[in-house]
Amino acid sequence: MALEILPYTPDRIPAVQAFNQRLSARGVPADQRFPETPHPGWMPGMELFLAVEGPSVASAAVRGGYMLRRQSFSVCGETLPAAHYRLPLSEGLIDRAYSMLGLRLVRDALAREPRLYAMGMGGWDKPLPQMLKRLGWRMSAVPFAFKVVHPARFLRNIQVLRTSAVRRLALDAAALTGTGWLGMKALGMARRLPPQELEPAPAFGEWADEIWQQARAAYPLLGVRDAHTLSELYPAQDARFLRLRTPAGWALLLDTAMHGHKQFGAMRVGTIVDCLAAPAMAGPVVRAAASLLEQRGVDLIVSNQSHAEWSRALLDAGFRAGPSNYLVALSPGFAKAAGDTQPDHWHFNRGDGDGPIHL
């Protein structure tokens, strides 16, 4: 078997479709499919690669692939190129003859960009983080925090708690009788913030560049968040994105009405996707962001923030820490550049990696 890893070109689309069909037929979960276009989504800097087997385009089979999202990072004050290693998929999931492909894919990506990072990945027990750990990548979890705004709707919809008929009945009863609200209130989970007069900004402009210049030196590792980059990541014409500008910094928010979501059911979920300010100013930005989402009527607010000050600001604003399956992994080359800096001083959130997907 001779495999080549090549850039994804449109003439390979039928072979990618056949690859996805083989995965589907063998019961691989639906979120593990390779894009059936070489130009997926809105994220800038994307490059897609395929592992192909066979002498000609017409007869070659696709056996896997991966995506790179090229970005610039500020690393200990220096701007360096890096890339997000995304969605590596291999026929090895369904055919042991291709069991070496996962390793080939990641080594191919490292040859193209030694400073790689991976994010999310679904938890420590999943194959990708386990492989990256064995390959010497530096791994950590990005803390998760949540704030219940409407306890009754939370209790009726939170899927992780509604795992049996008895539990569902108990949670529905708590939601109906108000005992759930009282319990959460007692625990401080449903504490509302004082309303503020807040208005989302229409776009990222020069003001975002000023915040970037003021804040970047305070973080030993963060993806570039200047106005140009932010405008590509969160385009002004995309009505989903709420850009909150405050005197201290900014936050990028989502307010999404879920329907049959595997975790959130039919809740209206607010997300503090991304944010930037000097760490000492995280508190006012988080309070403003949460207040805006509360005023808009969300049922629940969630956020993943790696930096200790942003995590603390969330807790101070009435959030609770939850278990995090949202991991960040730095390749050895990227970890070397980051030196002995600690993950709770890095600035990673849902604006990195895949961006705000599934939210």
Added chain:
Amino acid sequence: MNEQVLSRVRQIASDVLLTDVTAESSPETVASWDSEQHLNLILAVEEEYGFQFSPEEMDGAMTVAKIAGVVSVRRGL
């Protein structure tokens, strides 16, 4: 192929896969030889012999004997 190398690679494979293996053992014949254990096996051999498999070598290294063959070639044996 160098018999000493084959013997050592067999031992490494047995340790990683937690079962006895022969020179002809492969992912098709050993139940525990899944993609995760294949990765562990290749990394263990790389660590033992101090080199990294090339993409072409990885493509071909699908039995214990073929893995040992790569090691033998790399060591000039």
